[in-house]
Amino acid sequence: MRPEVLFPLFKSIDTLKGIGPRLAVLIAKLAGEHVNDVLFHLPSGMVERKEITELDERYITQQVIVPVMVLKHFPSRNRRVPYRITCEVGSKELTLTFFNGREEYLKGQLPVGQSRTLAGKLEQYSGEYQMTHPDHILKTGEKIDIPKFEAVYPLSAGVTNKTMSKAVTQAFLSLPELSEWLDEALIKRENWQTWMACMRKVHKPEGADELEPDTPARLRLAYDELLSNQLALELVRQNMRGKKGRSFIGGGDAQSSIEAALPYKLTNAQNSALSEVCADMESNSRMLRLIQGDVGSGKTAVALMALAKCIGCGAQGAFMAPTEILARQHLQSIKPFTDAAGLKIALLTGRLKGKKRSALLEELQAGDIDILIGTHALFQDDVMFHDLGLAIIDEQHRFGVRQRLSLSAKGRPDKGGVDVLVMTATPIPRTLTLTAYGDMDVSVIAEKPPGRQPIETRAIEIERLDQVAASLDRKLAANERVYWVCPLVEESEVSDLAAAEDRYTYLNALYPNQVGLVHGKMKSDEKDAAMEAFKAGDTQILVATTVIEVGVDVPEATVMIIEHSERFGLAQLHQLRGRVGRGALAGSCLLMYAGPLGETQKARLKIMRETEDGFRIAEEDLRLRGAGELLGTRQSGLPEFKIADLQVHSRLLQIARDDARHFLEIDPELASERGRAIRTLLYLFERESAIRYLQSG
Ligand code: ADP
Ligand code: MG
Numbered sequence: 001m002r003p004e005v006l007f008p009l010f011k012s013i014d015t016l017k018g019i020g021p022r023l024a025v026l027i028a029k030l031a032g033e034h035v036n037d038v039l040f041h042l043p044s045g046m047v048e049r050k051e052i053t054e055l056d057e058r059y060i061t062q063q064v065i066v067p068v069m070v071l072k073h074f075p076s077r078n079r080r081v082p083y084r085i086t087c088e089v090g091s092k093e094l095t096l097t098f099f100n101g102r103e104e105y106l107k108g109q110l111p112v113g114q115s116r117t118l119a120g121k122l123e124q125y126s127g128e129y130q131m132t133h134p135d136h137i138l139k140t141g142e143k144i145d146i147p148k149f150e151a152v153y154p155l156s157a158g159v160t161n162k163t164m165s166k167a168v169t170q171a172f173l174s175l176p177e178l179s180e181w182l183d184e185a186l187i188k189r190e191n192w193q194t195w196m197a198c199m200r201k202v203h204k205p206e207g208a209d210e211l212e213p214d215t216p217a218r219l220r221l222a223y224d225e226l227l228s229n230q231l232a233l234e235l236v237r238q239n240m241r242g243k244k245g246r247s248f249i250g251g252g253d254a255q256s257s258i259e260a261a262l263p264y265k266l267t268n269a270q271n272s273a274l275s276e277v278c279a280d281m282e283s284n285s286r287m288l289r290l291i292q293g294d295v296g297s298g299k300t301a302v303a304l305m306a307l308a309k310c311i312g313c314g315a316q317g318a319f320m321a322p323t324e325i326l327a328r329q330h331l332q333s334i335k336p337f338t339d340a341a342g343l344k345i346a347l348l349t350g351r352l353k354g355k356k357r358s359a360l361l362e363e364l365q366a367g368d369i370d371i372l373i374g375t376h377a378l379f380q381d382d383v384m385f386h387d388l389g390l391a392i393i394d395e396q397h398r399f400g401v402r403q404r405l406s407l408s409a410k411g412r413p414d415k416g417g418v419d420v421l422v423m424t425a426t427p428i429p430r431t432l433t434l435t436a437y438g439d440m441d442v443s444v445i446a447e448k449p450p451g452r453q454p455i456e457t458r459a460i461e462i463e464r465l466d467q468v469a470a471s472l473d474r475k476l477a478a479n480e481r482v483y484w485v486c487p488l489v490e491e492s493e494v495s496d497l498a499a500a501e502d503r504y505t506y507l508n509a510l511y512p513n514q515v516g517l518v519h520g521k522m523k524s525d526e527k528d529a530a531m532e533a534f535k536a537g538d539t540q541i542l543v544a545t546t547v548i549e550v551g552v553d554v555p556e557a558t559v560m561i562i563e564h565s566e567r568f569g570l571a572q573l574h575q576l577r578g579r580v581g582r583g584a585l586a587g588s589c590l591l592m593y594a595g596p597l598g599e600t601q602k603a604r605l606k607i608m609r610e611t612e613d614g615f616r617i618a619e620e621d622l623r624l625r626g627a628g629e630l631l632g633t634r635q636s637g638l639p640e641f642k643i644a645d646l647q648v649h650s651r652l653l654q655i656a657r658d659d660a661r662h663f664l665e666i667d668p669e670l671a672s673e674r675g676r677a678i679r680t681l682l683y684l685f686e687r688e689s690a691i692r693y694l695q696s697g
Pocket of ligand 2: 299300394425
């Protein structure tokens with residue numbers, strides 16, 4: 001249950017004075033629907049006002065506070081002509097203009113012959129001093145409490161800065177005093193104030209430098225958020241570890257027969273990842289391990305060896321891929337080895353229906369299937385194993401924490417549940433690994449199998465497209481394959497996007513019957529058919545949107561052409577490039593771009609030409625784009641932060657990580673005074689789902 005002190009913060013924003021239902025909807029879209037969302041909507045700028053008593057050219061375009069005497073109203077009868085009011089400042093005249101101004105209201109606010117104090121931007125319009133829609137109008141004599149500094153919030157249509165300020169001011173009225181959840185020593189060392197004081201400070205900047213993300217107040221608020229993230233992950237992790245897992249001792253024979261069947265020796269990097277995995281499997285706590293390895297680093301073989309161990313110990317394994325194509329591909333690449341080792345392997349995808357499906361499920365439940373490969377279909381409730389011991393999840397970033405947990409629920413609690421091994425080909429900078437996968441142990445395969453040839457990468461202007469297309473004939477004559485990637489086909493997108501369909505038509509005219517097309521709008525069996533035709537060599541050029549991004553293996557593919565490469569993120573370009581040069585032949589990658597390029601775009605293409613190191617590319621990507629965009633947050637399962645910015649606050653993330661671990665070691669049930677305050681912190685950042693692990697632990 002959410003602590004009572006937080007109730008006011010989780011009220012809906014229309015409970016704030018002055019925020020009606022219509023505004024509430026608009027603000028909710030911008031900031032969120034609760035009072036605390038408004039507080040977390042931090043200013044991105046500010047205005048500084050100058051108090052003046054006379055008009056002067058040098059104040060033009062500045063924000064000023066100025067006393068005036070109202071002279072005359074000029075109401076407007078025409079919507080396009082503003083309502084004007086002339087005023088006197090010393091010996092000079094100031095004209096106020098209001099678009100759609102209501103006469104009655106303005107006459108009340110600014111009665112002729114009276115003095116007022118105004119705040120607004122001083123402008124000059126055809127030689128006259130002018131102010132449009134003053135931000136503040138005060139009766140003279142009223143205490144002048146027009147702020148000299150005023151926060152400017154990120155805004156959207158229908159939500160003015162005045163509205164946001166009002167909402168924030170109101171939200172502050174319901175701000176409760178919260179017990180301190182941070183460690184005293186840390187607060188001292190960093191020179192931080194209380195949460196409440198920091199909140200007030202960030203909303204009342206008194207200079208442009210106070211808007212920087214590294215002011216003490218912003219640092220503290222970011223730290224709070226990062227700490228809540230790390231605490232939540234650590235709670236999940238503790239819960240997994242605390243659970244008695246299964247100890248897989250043995251399985252060496254099955255591993256040996258697989259190893260004997262492999263046409264290569266495992267690299268050192270593969271072996272060391274494998275021994276970390278095996279150690280986890282042998283220990284009697286549950287495994288939750290992430291293997292990070294660049295495209296082509298050979299993660300599948302490691303997974304296969306882990307599966308062999310599990311099956312050798314008498315249990316079953318599951319191998320989950322994000323798409324049908326990939327599930328099928330895993331089956332194809334693994335089956336020769338499992339056959340050789342006498343292991344029974346089967347495929348379950350959404351396409352399997354009726355009798356065939358129920359027959360397979362029966363076999364699975366009887367324990368006649370050793371390894372089940374599949375897509376999300378594996379999550380379905382009626383998929384029951386005889387004894388699931390190990391789940392491999394490939395290309396993690398499409399699955400969330402919840403799904404990870406639901407898979408592990410398919411194991412037998414009496415035997416100690418399911419060990420989980422997650423594999424991702426998306427190199428993730430260390431900072432992000434912590435925020436997204438802090439609950440997992442991580443192994444990295446940093447070395448690629450020997451004999452890979454470097455991929456020659458070039459950036460080419462789009463004007464040379466015809467030339468590029470014509471040059472492909474040599475590749476086709478040598479029976480090589482070419483990927484041609486276009487940005488997504490989306491009707492709503494700008495029309496100059498090179499639509500994959502247009503490109504298909506164009507290339508097909510040059511190379512009749514040798515071109516295939518695959519895009520996101522196709523049905524999955526159409527996609528598969530197009531991929532299969534390309535793999536088989538029936539088509540040699542595959543025009544594609546980014547659906548080919550993940551994991552597809554076509555050894556004959558040697559050329560990757562990416563149109564409008566300037567629109568892709570680095571991680572995506574890297575993934576795409578990883579599709580070629582997988583076999584014996586050298587690969588090349590042509591990054592076509594439409595100039596002129598911005599600085600960031602130039603930097604991206606440059607890095608692509610310089611390196612094939614996925615981790616370096618990922619770090620650069622983070623630097624150039626920021627974490628949110630890095631993997632496409634929605635798809636990536638990465639947490640979105642309200643305040644923390646990983647580019648700036650990664651130092652804090654490390655501290656938060658250690659803080660969380662250390663604290664939960666001494667107070668795993670959050671029972672101490674700081675522990676109770678930490679519960680409040682978790683609720684404040686809506687990470688309370690982690691709290692239930694306390695009870696169930
Ligand atoms: P990824 O890590 O991208 O999933 P894969 O597991 O698909 O990589 O392996 C990429 C290719 O490298 C496959 O064709 C696989 O057969 C090959 N491979 C894997 N391990 C080795 C190795 N130790 N030596 C040589 N080739 C290997
Ligand atoms: Mg793979």
